[in-house]
């Protein structure tokens with residue numbers, strides 16, 4: 028019985044018995060009449076409450092029927108992005124799922140994405156912090172998971188102005204160049220043999236990011252060994268971040284950590300923490316020596332101790348974590364998908380190489396300044412990000428108050444998935460949506476600003492990706508270099524596979540292994 032009903036029946040019982048004792052002169056008929064009237068009133072009360080609650084839930088979006096207590100948990104497919112796209116065929120552009128106690132809302136159309144990310148931008152600019160995310164990011168105090176407000180603004184400003192701005196990126200081009208040249212010379216040394224491209228791209232982007240963060244501090248062999256350690260940890264962290272976790276759906280059970288996700292994440296974050304402590308310690312040992320990297324800037328910011336929005340050691344480490352986890356896999360997987368799609372279409376590969384030869388020639392090497400002169404390659408990258416967006420469901424958003432989207436109620440605190448992957452393959456928007464066709468981007472109609480809700484691979488609105496400028500440069504520069512310096516072939520007997528594996532960051536199900544064949548005129552260009 029609900030508390031209201033219980034109170035009501037207690038009230039009926041008490042008032043009825045006291046009334047009885049005081050009115051001994053009244054007949055049994057009168058008392059029966061009064062009892063019947065009260066019962067009828069109670070029935071109406073119940074019916075009204077039932078209808079009211081039914082009316083409220085019927086405003087929620089439609090969705091598949093779930094089991095009591097479990098909701099739709101048992102039906103979830105591990106490839107959530109394509110599973111959600113399939114459900115939207117049945118339930119329409121917005122539908123709900125019960126993930127245990129947690130209400131999930133999935134949005135699958137451009138117009139509804141616009142409502143969430145533009146019309147109600149501020150309301151939805153919050154996150155539903157998962158247990159895994161909390162363990163990964165020092166309690167969720169990084170940019171990705173901090174709720175919308177002063178602290179988030181401070182963190183984002185620090186990153187965007189000090190590390191990811193155009194001016195900073197221009198000033199550290201030599202670092203990117205050094206890492207890219209190292210990769211080219213490694214690939215040259217492997218000419219004619221099979222190379223795991225995703226792994227190489229991960230190491231390159233990681234080295235670029237870590238040299239921007241603490242480039243002045245960690246050198247030589249230690250950087251290479253850190254690379255291998257980081258790749259393993261980042262891969263495991265992104266996998267755990269995308270895994271449905273019972274602790275999120277039944278907070279009462281969180282302390283039992285039934286799937287062991289909190290424990291695993293704690294261990295992985297601990298390994299990162301050890302690396303961060305080591306690097307911060309090295310920085311301190313550097314004494315008064317003036318360093319210009321991001322870590323040095325963050326350490327000074329922490330020591331300034333702004334009382335209004337303090338920047339703590341946890342913030343510092345959580346930001347380093349965002350850069351490493353948010354900036355590596357996303358960019359390297361995009362490059363890997365683009366390479367695979369291009370290798371699948373020799374015509375596209377030819378066209379890219381012709382453009383590169385026209386702009387750079389075969390007697391010189393690609394510089395980052397060339398990338399703005401390569402419209403066809405840019406179209407290839409955009410098309411790769413359309414078909415294989417790095418974050419297929421973005422980072423789920425969470426409304427800070429109940430609101431209406433597409434005519435349905437989206438309650439405060441629900442977990443909102445914007446299915447970017449499905450929107451960018453929507454047949455009403457895209458002709459032949461499953462075909463890899465860079466030509467569709469040659470008209471310059473779409474960009475990365477998030478202003479068109481049919482194409483927004485970096486998100487849109489306040490929570491749009493903080494690293495677009497850096498991602499764009501790294502992906503373009505690396506792809507231009509790979510296609511300019513080498514021809515690429517599959518190992519004999521291998522077939523190209525383009526299937527995807529869902530995680531918070533989308534991966535190729537089978538890693539791309541390919542053979543580089545040098546194509547430049549002079550071996551010195553590979554040194």
Ligand code: HEM
Nearest residue numbers: 171353354357358417418421422485486490492493494498
């Ligand atoms: C191809 C590469 C990349 C893609 C496709 C990508 C895409 C995205 C997307 C879709 C979001 C979520 C937006 C939302 O939930 O509304 C995001 C968030 C974010 N990205 Fe990226 N990203 C890439 C590379 C990077 C890089 C290189 C960095 C930094 C080094 C970075 C840093 C971030 C951060 C900090 C956020 C959280 C923003 C916030 O919550 O305020 N990303 N990214």
